[in-house]
Amino acid sequence: MLPRRLPLLLALALVAAAAAAAPATAKPTAYEALADFDFPPGILPKGVVAYTLDNSTGAFTATLDASASGTGSSVCEFSIQGSYSLRYQTKITGKIAPDHLTDLQGVSVKVLFFWLNIVEVTRTGDSLEFSVGIASADFGIENFLECPTCGCGFDCNDLLALPRQIASTGIAKLRLRGAF
Numbered sequence: 001m002l003p004r005r006l007p008l009l010l011a012l013a014l015v016a017a018a019a020a021a022a023p024a025t026a027k028p029t030a031y032e033a034l035a036d037f038d039f040p041p042g043i044l045p046k047g048v049v050a051y052t053l054d055n056s057t058g059a060f061t062a063t064l065d066a067s068a069s070g071t072g073s074s075v076c077e078f079s080i081q082g083s084y085s086l087r088y089q090t091k092i093t094g095k096i097a098p099d100h101l102t103d104l105q106g107v108s109v110k111v112l113f114f115w116l117n118i119v120e121v122t123r124t125g126d127s128l129e130f131s132v133g134i135a136s137a138d139f140g141i142e143n144f145l146e147c148p149t150c151g152c153g154f155d156c157n158d159l160l161a162l163p164r165q166i167a168s169t170g171i172a173k174l175r176l177r178g179a180f
Contacts, residue, residue, distance in 0.1 A: 030062050031147065038099050038123055042144030045076050045088055058095040064150075066090050078153035080143075085110035088150075099123040111135075 030051040031041035047065040054060070064076055076088040092106035101121040108115045109132065116132040123129075126141045149156050 033060075034096075037096050039096075039101070039121075040128075040141055040144040042147050043101075043121065043128070044092075044147060045078070046147045046149050047076065053096070058097050060094060060096050062092045064088060064090045064092070076150035078148055078151060079155075080148065080153050086148075086153075087115065 028036070030044060030048040033051065033053055034041055034043065044062060045064065048062050049065045050063040052061045075090070077085065079085045087108045087110070089106035092104070094104040095102045099122060102119070104119050104121070105117070107118045109118055109130070110116075111132070118130050119133050120131040121128055122131070123141070127138050128141055128144065129136050129138050146154065148154055
């Protein structure tokens, strides 16, 4: 009886060994998952440490590294183009479909003196429309090819150069940003 089953046992052992030796398919990063829905990676800041995605409903959660803010705060905040300030909570939720993010929670933009929740993002061609419900603004997709960094956005090199300027000149040359 054992000699008849030996080839079957050997075949099962070979299949099991091949499965164990095959490289495991790694879960894509949150940034790669965005690309699957035709969104650029830069709509999320650097520092996403985990995410979940329900492919049947599009419901997602992204979790940012709380220490990435650089301030010890549980929010990631930075300014872009000197006029917009963005704030990401450590937990961002919503629903995603190709070219469409809805029911967003955890992302807000400062308009004048008020923080408004960004509730929807729609991609149309090479443009992204960000909606706060009562108003929206369009931006070219080229602005989101790179992920911003918490605390400094895209101007981190300026902040890194400041200590070198102080060391070399002895005088700090601060540059004000904004609507001045």
